[in-house]
Amino acid sequence: VTMLGTVAIAGIGLIGGSLGMAIRQRDLARRVVGLARRQATIEEAISLGALDEGSTSPEVVAGADLVILAAPVLAIQEQAEAIGPCLKPGAILTDVGSTKARILESLHRLTPPHVELIGGHPMAGSEQGGVGAARPDLFEGCIYVLTPSPHRPVGRALETLRGLVEALGAHAVIMDEQTHDEAVARISHLPHVVAAALAQSAARGFPADLLAMLAAGGFRSTTRIAASPPELWRDICLTNREAILDALDDFDRTLRHFRAAVDAEDGEALIESFTSGRTARDALVPRAAERARGRG
């Protein structure tokens, strides 16, 4: 890995802080600077070893070779607006948002053409949670998706970022932003919306204490992610609308098929549907991974 000069991280929460710690501990850059809204965050990040220095002013990114936007999805646009004019020619700009197409469009619109744009999505932690929860090994073994901007020619930026990501211990996966957004709509955003709807629906019609008594492991695991921060999931729904609607419509058709089998008391169709569900899950969750990571 080539050592980077200055890396600037904008948004110092769990992800931004962990990136700073990992880059500093592994000597992947000469200097890590941070941009945060509050001075107290910067001081905490410096004391935790996540930054060399920081500022609440966007000019702090001025000399950076790599700038990582690590705010929640909807705030990334604001960040880009603020730092756009400060980016030096040839700088690489990336982000850590859970959706990619709209963010890349915004970044293209809001930054000068001499900046190279590569979207990023580290599949670890969440954009929420403060720097206090940051740790340098957060990215070890995780998938880190990189989506080069379709709006700009990609020069050395992709190789530089891939090298950095692998040096963090993550697996870099390069794909186009549409494929990313449609795939995560199915495998991540759909389950979140379904879990939230399921929790609501399961809780209706009976006293909570009766239902709580009867709630077994099935309910607990199926709705675990319904406890996720609403703001994060609002932002994801707002920035990946079309793909999430497609996934919801496909799910709706599948569930109708199930309902028809229950309605018709069609034992064979039920066996077929439950077996398809089991087969689909087995294909996506290797048993080894499940054992290694526990039941969650």
Place this chain on the structure above:
Amino acid sequence: VTMLGTVAIAGIGLIGGSLGMAIRQRDLARRVVGLARRQATIEEAISLGALDEGSTSPEVVAGADLVILAAPVLAIQEQAEAIGPCLKPGAILTDVGSTKARILESLHRLTPPHVELIGGHPMAGSEQGGVGAARPDLFEGCIYVLTPSPHRPVGRALETLRGLVEALGAHAVIMDEQTHDEAVARISHLPHVVAAALAQSAARGFPADLLAMLAAGGFRSTTRIAASPPELWRDICLTNREAILDALDDFDRTLRHFRAAVDAEDGEALIESFTSGRTARDALVPRAAERARGRG
């Protein structure tokens, strides 16, 4: 607890075997006899300490004071037909099926009127899994629902069974069979159908290796129960049809509401829906229980 005379268990799998072990180890009956389809199962159950003796012939229940039907849901009807004529006057008959109204109807139809009927649903393990997995502490701390038959007068049977269940370490909860079936349709059967449909839908449209790479904890936990045995869930769907259809319809309305908010890019409605989901889940899964039982 009054010690019972002879307890007969019909169907010696995980639940039946565990009941036998717990009753014998805690000296809750003078004798535990078993009825199984295969002689090998009886021998295994005796060697594991789950039975004193057993037979593949229904006459083995002839002298029993308490008979527990522990076969999978759809097989319970067959069991009742076979043993009905052998039940002694005043015997108590119960079962361990996941649905209650239809089973109680069948038991009423298939057994002589001098038998007392109390449905049972221990919320531990599943009807599937062999006697090899049985353990005497399976019921400790679990909820054990008892539903007296609406078709017969209830004499001393309910108190006897409640005493037995509590002596197994379980919490006996008495409710009517309709309430039970409608509540578990929401809190257990709906999540199973949804998880199976979700796994199918999430797996469509992209190569499995791409999706598997992007599948994080959210997908894993939401679809964990999609790996359940299809036969068990077919049987549950077939014996709790109306309540499951109602739960599916309510879920459908909730999900439509969510979809409309995504479609309209209505941030406030999305926050409201995700917050309702989180609130509903928090009400049904006490945080203490979650911590104690892990993330699953």
